[in-house]
Amino acid sequence: MSDSDLVVQRKEGLYCPPGDFYIDPWRPVDRAVITHAHGDHSRRGNSHYLAAAPAEGVLRTRLGEIDLQTLPYGETIDHFGVRLSFHPAGHVLGSAQVRLEHEGRVWVASGDYYVAGSSADAREDNPTCAPFEPVRCHCFITESTFGLPIYRWQPQAELFAAIDDWWRANADAGRASLLVGYAFGKAQRILMGVDRSIGPIVVHGAVEPLNRAYRAAGVDIPETPIATEIKDRSVFRRALVVAPPSAQGSTWTRRFGDYSDAFASGWMQLRGARRRRSVDRGFVLSDHADWPGLQRAIAATGAERVIVTHGYEAVMVRWLTEQGFDAGAFATEYGHDDDDELPGDLGAAVAAAEHAADQVAESVSDAEAARVVVEPEDAPVDDAGA
Ligand SMILES: [Zn+2]
Numbered sequence: 001m002s003d004s005d006l007v008v009q010r011k012e013g014l015y016c017p018p019g020d021f022y023i024d025p026w027r028p029v030d031r032a033v034i035t036h037a038h039g040d041h042s043r044r045g046n047s048h049y050l051a052a053a054p055a056e057g058v059l060r061t062r063l064g065e066i067d068l069q070t071l072p073y074g075e076t077i078d079h080f081g082v083r084l085s086f087h088p089a090g091h092v093l094g095s096a097q098v099r100l101e102h103e104g105r106v107w108v109a110s111g112d113y114y115v116a117g118s119s120a121d122a123r124e125d126n127p128t129c130a131p132f133e134p135v136r137c138h139c140f141i142t143e144s145t146f147g148l149p150i151y152r153w154q155p156q157a158e159l160f161a162a163i164d165d166w167w168r169a170n171a172d173a174g175r176a177s178l179l180v181g182y183a184f185g186k187a188q189r190i191l192m193g194v195d196r197s198i199g200p201i202v203v204h205g206a207v208e209p210l211n212r213a214y215r216a217a218g219v220d221i222p223e224t225p226i227a228t229e230i231k232d233r234s235v236f237r238r239a240l241v242v243a244p245p246s247a248q249g250s251t252w253t254r255r256f257g258d259y260s261d262a263f264a265s266g267w268m269q270l271r272g273a274r275r276r277r278s279v280d281r282g283f284v285l286s287d288h289a290d291w292p293g294l295q296r297a298i299a300a301t302g303a304e305r306v307i308v309t310h311g312y313e314a315v316m317v318r319w320l321t322e323q324g325f326d327a328g329a330f331a332t333e334y335g336h337d338d339d340d341e342l343p344g345d346l347g348a349a350v351a352a353a354e355h356a357a358d359q360v361a362e363s364v365s366d367a368e369a370a371r372v373v374v375e376p377e378d379a380p381v382d383d384a385g386a
């Protein structure tokens, strides 16, 4: 750390000294710049909020009455000599990277972001929000949620074909398809990606307020009745039901009678994750960049310095250093309320994978890391979106 750093770590969160504001603070502060509306990045209790304009609806849906100022992507404001602008992060509706410019230095804080893997391909963008925009900078503060070589997302067309096949087979057998994913971001990805001709789509009550905010922002989310409002339960026999993880195994599911369930998350790439979630199927769907995507995004910034915030920091810092970057990490309190919740056993599985990754980080090659991280799990990889 040096005196001229544009972002430093404080107990309240990531702080910009010359601008006197915080980015995604985890404790209440006066001025909070918000990258996106996931709960771990946008908390209650700040006096003033600044966010990208497309985030307004989802932020207000989640936080209620807040003192919120918004700024369209690409426009700048000046605060104590710091020029600040938001640039799309491709993660969820309104998600933004924060670009800071002060006395000739440019820093970008990514928040969470999604970008396709090894090549730019518009078909691989997250269709629920503006695609990730690379921003040139001297220092890039990157997330690293899936910063291990084992995380490589399959093409979205293949993934959604697999989800459609599962739903169609269930519908033909007269049973509901309960697809579990985080209510903000993941649910809307699912709703936009599936083949709407297969059958009716219904949602859990926690999903619908976010759907409304997306529709109000012009995103093509289908009309989705709430499951508890449906009186004729025969409807469920061909239905896709989209629900948050908290609904899984609750009495709420009894209304569906016979059903198959599945979990949509980047963590489904881990061996044994499906079994640990006790679901019939696992689909590897994430709103975060995979390992090649992280590498591509970081390279595109042209930054010589990279600070890793959350995820597999040790492995990512090691890899970046080997590539010649000036790399370090911030210890943050993100990652607890994001799209890929990690309750119970699955959290333990991820912790085990992180531990294994830390152990091999000493002498890591990609292939070695992938092997060591995968082997502690015991189930066959029959659940990785096949
Ligand atoms: Zn997020």
Ligand SMILES: [Zn+2]
Binding pocket: 040, 041, 111, 112, 143, 310, 334, 335, 338
């Ligand atoms: Zn995050």
